[in-house]
Amino acid sequence: MPQTILSPDRPFRPLDETQLVDYIKSTLVIRELIGFDSGKGVIDVKEVGDGNLNFVYIVAGPSGSVVVKQALPYIRCVGESWPMSKDRAYYEMLGLKKQGEICPGHVPEVFFFDRTMALIAMRYLKPPHIILRKGLIACIEYPLLAEHMSEFLARTLFFTSLLYNSTTDHRRGVAEFCGNVELCRLTEQVIFSDPYKVTQHNRWTAPHLDEDARAIREDGSLKLEIAGLKSMFCERSQALIHGDLHTGSIMVTVDSTQVIDPEFAFYGPMGFDIGAFLGNLMLAFFAQDGHAKMDADREQYKKWILKMVVDTWNLFQKKFVSLWTEHFGSGEAYPPEIYNDPKLLQQVQSEYTKDLLHESLGFGAAKMIRRIVGIAHVEDLESIADVSLRAHCERRALGFAVMLLKERRRFRSIEEVNDALASR
Amino acid sequence: MPQTILSPDRPFRPLDETQLVDYIKSTLVIRELIGFDSGKGVIDVKEVGDGNLNFVYIVAGPSGSVVVKQALPYIRCVGESWPMSKDRAYYEMLGLKKQGEICPGHVPEVFFFDRTMALIAMRYLKPPHIILRKGLIACIEYPLLAEHMSEFLARTLFFTSLLYNSTTDHRRGVAEFCGNVELCRLTEQVIFSDPYKVTQHNRWTAPHLDEDARAIREDGSLKLEIAGLKSMFCERSQALIHGDLHTGSIMVTVDSTQVIDPEFAFYGPMGFDIGAFLGNLMLAFFAQDGHAKMDADREQYKKWILKMVVDTWNLFQKKFVSLWTEHFGSGEAYPPEIYNDPKLLQQVQSEYTKDLLHESLGFGAAKMIRRIVGIAHVEDLESIADVSLRAHCERRALGFAVMLLKERRRFRSIEEVNDALASR
Numbered sequence: 001m002p003q004t005i006l007s008p009d010r011p012f013r014p015l016d017e018t019q020l021v022d023y024i025k026s027t028l029v030i031r032e033l034i035g036f037d038s039g040k041g042v043i044d045v046k047e048v049g050d051g052n053l054n055f056v057y058i059v060a061g062p063s064g065s066v067v068v069k070q071a072l073p074y075i076r077c078v079g080e081s082w083p084m085s086k087d088r089a090y091y092e093m094l095g096l097k098k099q100g101e102i103c104p105g106h107v108p109e110v111f112f113f114d115r116t117m118a119l120i121a122m123r124y125l126k127p128p129h130i131i132l133r134k135g136l137i138a139c140i141e142y143p144l145l146a147e148h149m150s151e152f153l154a155r156t157l158f159f160t161s162l163l164y165n166s167t168t169d170h171r172r173g174v175a176e177f178c179g180n181v182e183l184c185r186l187t188e189q190v191i192f193s194d195p196y197k198v199t200q201h202n203r204w205t206a207p208h209l210d211e212d213a214r215a216i217r218e219d220g221s222l223k224l225e226i227a228g229l230k231s232m233f234c235e236r237s238q239a240l241i242h243g244d245l246h247t248g249s250i251m252v253t254v255d256s257t258q259v260i261d262p263e264f265a266f267y268g269p270m271g272f273d274i275g276a277f278l279g280n281l282m283l284a285f286f287a288q289d290g291h292a293k294m295d296a297d298r299e300q301y302k303k304w305i306l307k308m309v310v311d312t313w314n315l316f317q318k319k320f321v322s323l324w325t326e327h328f329g330s331g332e333a334y335p336p337e338i339y340n341d342p343k344l345l346q347q348v349q350s351e352y353t354k355d356l357l358h359e360s361l362g363f364g365a366a367k368m369i370r371r372i373v374g375i376a377h378v379e380d381l382e383s384i385a386d387v388s389l390r391a392h393c394e395r396r397a398l399g400f401a402v403m404l405l406k407e408r409r410r411f412r413s414i415e416e417v418n419d420a421l422a423s424r
Numbered sequence: 425m426p427q428t429i430l431s432p433d434r435p436f437r438p439l440d441e442t443q444l445v446d447y448i449k450s451t452l453v454i455r456e457l458i459g460f461d462s463g464k465g466v467i468d469v470k471e472v473g474d475g476n477l478n479f480v481y482i483v484a485g486p487s488g489s490v491v492v493k494q495a496l497p498y499i500r501c502v503g504e505s506w507p508m509s510k511d512r513a514y515y516e517m518l519g520l521k522k523q524g525e526i527c528p529g530h531v532p533e534v535f536f537f538d539r540t541m542a543l544i545a546m547r548y549l550k551p552p553h554i555i556l557r558k559g560l561i562a563c564i565e566y567p568l569l570a571e572h573m574s575e576f577l578a579r580t581l582f583f584t585s586l587l588y589n590s591t592t593d594h595r596r597g598v599a600e601f602c603g604n605v606e607l608c609r610l611t612e613q614v615i616f617s618d619p620y621k622v623t624q625h626n627r628w629t630a631p632h633l634d635e636d637a638r639a640i641r642e643d644g645s646l647k648l649e650i651a652g653l654k655s656m657f658c659e660r661s662q663a664l665i666h667g668d669l670h671t672g673s674i675m676v677t678v679d680s681t682q683v684i685d686p687e688f689a690f691y692g693p694m695g696f697d698i699g700a701f702l703g704n705l706m707l708a709f710f711a712q713d714g715h716a717k718m719d720a721d722r723e724q725y726k727k728w729i730l731k732m733v734v735d736t737w738n739l740f741q742k743k744f745v746s747l748w749t750e751h752f753g754s755g756e757a758y759p760p761e762i763y764n765d766p767k768l769l770q771q772v773q774s775e776y777t778k779d780l781l782h783e784s785l786g787f788g789a790a791k792m793i794r795r796i797v798g799i800a801h802v803e804d805l806e807s808i809a810d811v812s813l814r815a816h817c818e819r820r821a822l823g824f825a826v827m828l829l830k831e832r833r834r835f836r837s838i839e840e841v842n843d844a845l846a847s848r
Contacts, residue, residue, distance in 0.1 A: 162658055167609050170658070175602035178595040185591050188756065197761040220768045227758060227772060234586055234594070234757070235661050332612065333658070334651060337621040344644045348651060 034061025052077040071118040089118035091180040095262030133247040136284040148257035150315035160240035162333040192230035201375040208391030237267035245276040271359030279364030286397035290384030313414040361408040368401035458485025476501040495542040513542035515604040519686030557671040560708040572681035574739035584664035586757040616654035625799040632815030661691035669700040699787030710821035714808030737838040785832040792825035
């Protein structure tokens with residue numbers, strides 16, 4: 001647990017850049033981190049948050065920088081009309097700490113947390129780190145991306161599941177993260193509900209996609225499928241998941257991959273994290289034609305994105321099963337006295353990962369759909385200036401996602417998904 | 425919440441009958457209930473607990489009786505060598521209160537609870553109330569049993585699920601009952617693990633069933649199925665379930681049905697409760713041949729038990745779906761703006777109850793198996809004096825349960841289960 005001040009004499013208040021400087025001046029831990037402990041020099045603060053929820057600052061001092069993130073009691077991109085518990089900062093801190101313990105190479109350290117102020121100070125991810133989504137738009141290949149993300153997924157999901165833990169520890173974690181219910185409800189609304197009904201929050205490229213959006217709202221079999229996934233999201237405490245693992249929650253360089261922003265963390269279905277990442281890669285894939293120039297068609301880059309989809313799943317599966325075999329008997333799900341036959345264990349693992357693939361494809365598809373006809377869109381598609389071209393890319397992505405959500409169970413491997421994508 | 429004393433100056437101690445009388449004399453609420461408030465008359469105490477876990481007393485005073493139940497910090501039927509949190513009494517009290525609010529006609533009222541002493545005082549279920557299991561052994565028909573149990577199941581499961589509640593309320597309940605983890609772990613061990621491995625706890629009618637027990641421990645596909653059910657038990661918070669709803673947790677007369685002993689209560693899969701009841705009816709069915717006499721073959725009674733299996737499920741399904749339709753839009757699982765088409769809602773409900781039937785059959789089968797080759801057996805079979813005859817009944821029940829666990833998904837209705845039972 002990072003050093004925490006409860007500051008009972010200092011009630012919550014949102015900090016602007018000037019107030020943040022004062023806050024830091026009065027906070028020894030942060031002063032020391034940026035080399036301002038003597039009080040000499042300058043503290044430079046820059047707001048850099050481009051997410052939907054919070055304010056994020058890079059705080060630079062005489063000899064170092066940190067990132068400071070503050071949660072306000074509403075959703076940033078909507079405003080005070082959509083209240084949201086600022087205690088999400090507490091769950092983000094818990095998530096960062098837990099995932100950092102499990103996978104230190106891919107999660108920034110938390111240095112300081114102030115629960116009253118809903119304020120986290122964490123490691124500054126120096127340039128050339130950029131948000132992965134921006135890298136995907138800029139056509140940059142990250143040779144270690146699948147390796148790193150499969151490592152993050154395999155380790156964080158395995159080590160917080162009943163495959164590794166006792167039921168007692170598991171239920172303690174489940175109970176703790178039940179407190180993060182407001183963020184879960186936000187997901188339930190924007191991913192599993194809004195795209196399937198008429199609501200003022202929804203938007204899409206109009207009028208081009210009017211009919212496509214309407215078809216989704218009138219597709220009974222799609223609604224049946226989304227209901228099943230929503231039940232799983234609400235009821236199944238399989239592992240401590242990140243809860244918002246899209247390509248905007250990942251910062252990268254060619255040799256570093258860092259997962260940030262787990263304020264949606266709770267005990268949920270593993271496939272929700274895997275699907276978030278794969279689904280956002282697929283959105284990036286469908287957006288490429290919108291970014292192609294006459295002299296560079298991006299076909300090569302599209303192949304690389306598909307390779308990331310395939311490699312991430314296959315490496316994840318391999319690493320996850322290896323952890324399971326290595327730590328077999330540590331968790332309470334499969335007692336070794338029962339699953340004592342190597343062939344039986346292999347069969348159990350194969351059934352488990354087969355279901356997980358189908359669940360991941362389902363959640364991934366749901367995340368694609370909501371990014372095209374729901375409230376929050378993705379820059380991959382939004383940044384395509386030619387509206388007709390953007391609508392064309394969006395329609396293809398949407399069509400694929402609807403098919404995937406309905407027919408996910410017929411895919412026996414990620415290669416079959418790759419083939420279906422490549423043939424679009 | 426019943427009147428509770430925290431009695432900080434009175435630490436926990438197990439009460440024998442004499443000490444219980446003293447405890448009652450010093451506890452006004454109970455004194456008043458039994459008409460001993462004046463201090464005149466006699467308090468008569470009789471231990472009647474025949475369950476595996478706790479001590480239960482009927483406390484009779486000058487003008488009334490109550491039942492007092494105390495949980496000791498170990499499992500009664502094993503002794504101090506198997507410790508078990510006495511705080512299970514707290515969860516039993518919560519379970520009784522909640523289920524009593526939802527279904528007052530079929531749950532005894534709680535009058536008093538002392539958390540430190542792990543002691544509950546509740547309504548005394550007067551004769552001719554007997555434990556249903558004893559009634560089933562004694563060949564007594566209860567004409568309202570299916571009506572009452574389907575009512576209890578439909579109401580307690582529906583009103584504690586996301587079909588009725590908001591996610592916020594649901595997660596609050598889930599978090600609270602995560603504390604009852606020791607009882608969940610006991611279930612995980614005795615139902616989902618022990619029967620499938622070699623352990624000193626297991627017993628069966630030997631040597632008759634030696635091969636049958638061994639076959640279960642060596643059946644890979646059975647172990648795959650039980651793993652899936654165990655995951656569901658550990659991970660899926662679908663509703664507040666009773667957690668131990670066998671025929672020994674139900675007291676009956678011809679016109680009253682009362683569900684007691686919910687100390688295993690937690691947010692788990694609905695099918696676990698439904699399956700417990702149906703599975704124990706099926707055990708009673710298979711035990712009948714062991715109780716038949718030459719002049720009365722019990723064929724008629726077996727038909728009645730099968731009718732209870734069929735009627736309970738069908739009435740449950742009808743009532744559950746009616747509650748769903750009546751309260752449609754109250755819970756957050758299926759927003760009416762999305763599931764706005766009556767045909768679609770019907771399809772959703774039909775899918776939901778189809779899955780629930782299969783899950784109930786799976787859990788029911790698991791409960792049958794553990795009662796024949798696990799630690800805790802049932803009087804239905806244990807009371808068959810002729811060992812060979814008992815083994816014969818047990819083998820038939822076991823064979824059916826193993827088939828049902830593996831092939832449950834092929835049954836499209838409870839009538840098909842009935843036919844499979846009747847043809848055995």
